[in-house]
Amino acid sequence: MVNQELAKIFNQMAEILEFLGDPSDRFRIRAYQNVALTIESLPESVEKLVAEDRLRKVKGIGQGIAAKIEEYIENGEIEEYELLKRAVPKGIFELFTVPTLGPKRIKMLHDQLGVGSIAALKKAIADGSLQKLPGLGEKSAQKMLEGLEISNSLTERRSIGTVFLAVKTMIAALEKCEGISRVVPAGSFRRAEETVGDIDLLASGDMNKSKKIMKCFRDLPLVERVLVSGETKTSIVTKDGLQVDLRLVAPDEFGSALQYFTGSKQHNVALRTIAKARGMKLSEYGFFKGEKRVASKTEEECYASLNMQYIPPELRTNTGEIQAAQKHAIPKLIELKDIRGDLHSHSKWSDGANTMEEMALAAEKLGYEYLAMTDHSQNLRVARGLSLERLKEKKKELDALNKKLKKITILFGTEVDILPDGSIDYPDNILKEFDIVVASVHSRFNQDNTERIIKAMQNPYVHIIGHPSGRLIGRRKPYQIDYEKIFKQAANTGTVLEINSQYLRLDLQDFYIREAKRWKCKFSIDSDSHTTASLELMELGVRWARRGWCEKKDVVNALELEKLRKALK
Ligand SMILES: [Zn+2]
Ligand SMILES: [Zn+2]
Structure with a gap:
């Protein structure tokens, strides 16, 4: 990790010097660029080299550079870098991230047109002033626009749901590469954060086959470009612009590396403080007591070396999990294998893409006992909500299907609109015919919806409140509700709160799941x-529920069908 940070700093110092354009800095620029490359491809941490006084023996690291590296390890910063950063306008750093723009060109644009940010660059292209500069034209402008697009797609964070299945597919492909024994995602993906930046994958296996392993990664069909590729680390960009880094570590360091690269930063900082008090040091290469490595193979043994229970990655947020682990009070969290069915799904009867039979067979493949087909209700016309008449036809098809299916039961369900006044979009005599009634808010997101949802929970036929906050990650904020009132009411009426796993939803939010659990609310993960x-997004939902400390006993669709029927009000 330190290697990557330092490489970035030396690269940036070179960029800044080039931008400043003093001809006497020529050699310094070249030296910084070279050292960045050297450090990035070192097989061991510079920290270790410094500690063992071997830094100056590395080819390409002279006295002056070595002093800067030591300064960074000692103080966490390099004075020259801090001074250089102050010598250029802030927006220039944005421009450095555009792959088709070099520092010299950035300087020219800055001096001649006053371009000092990405926004200013876009403007200069749009109004044609850039194209008029000597040596530039429509073609170079086009190239810059392409570069802007790439830098944009690489810097933006995405909702985890939009990459979840793709990353799983990639891991499955990597597992087949010769020499790899295991591959695990690290970072925010492993912690199941709601958004992710670059994806970090950690692999271990036969270190003698590292070249083959990296080639196998570069050759995956979804790879668009290779950014860097060394023996222990390769970075690629996928066809939809996602950066993925694969790091190969020795099997006996896999646990400490995984712990290190999983984070979160807050969790690891807190852990290091505890380690320090015990005379221990933690790094990606192992947990050390003095000189002796006491743990490194598995994460379990790493946490045990600190006298702690293993902490699942989803809990590593430094919000009480470390104290719980010290008391061995972390509960056994829900797992994907505990899930027996899915209580919220759509077919062609409303706005789904597949028939009920196709959905049923896919759910059967996942090993489910039951699947609720909860198509929309009559009010939601944009989603082809079902009239009472079409509801009857659907029921007929569903009964016939259930006779045909051997291993799975299709539950007759509805996702019924909660109307603005809190009433339900089907009358009670219809509602009582359903096995599963999920009631959801699909309108008026700008108002306080507390009373509306509370009224819906009072309806004896409503089993589940769907996506309780209505948020869409990156698109729509949660509407206003008084969570305490909602949780109290849900506990009183025995209404289940949904943990919705759809791409942009992840709703309830994780901290509210934890809060609702304190009120003894029940959940369904759908x-x-x-x-x-997208039935497979269940796995993401389970991981999300774990972030809210959910256990098997909190989740109704971890029950067998007969017990589920009894558990629902
Ligand atoms: Zn739905
Ligand atoms: Zn919905």
């Missing part, structure tokens, strides 16, 4: 699938 493929 995929809200509109396609057969």
